[in-house]
Amino acid sequence: MAEAKGVSVFKRHATDTGSPEFQIGLLSDEITTLQAHLQNAPKDYDAKRSLLKKVAKRRRLLKYIKAGDVETYTKVSKKIGVRV
DSSP: OOOTTGGGHHHHSSSSSSHHHHHHHHHHHHOOOOHHHHHHHHTTTHHHHHHOOOOOOOHHHHHHHHOOOHHHHHHHHHHTTTOO
C-alpha cells in the first residue's frame, strides 16, 4: 500500500513503520478514506466493520502511548484531530 502524505509527519526516522505514532497516522488516513466511502455506500457492512476495527485499534494504540508518555499522546491526538 502506498504511504499517505500526512503519515510522514509521524515518523521517528526515515525507515520508521512500526512506531505507534506512525501506525496511528496510517490508521487515521485509512479511517478517513473509509468514512468517505461509507457516505456514498451506507449499506456496505464489510466496510463498516473494517472501519470499526480500525477505530478500535487506533484507540488501543492511543491508550498505549498515553500510558507511556502523556506529552506524545497530546501531540499525536491534536495532529489527527481526536479529542484529548
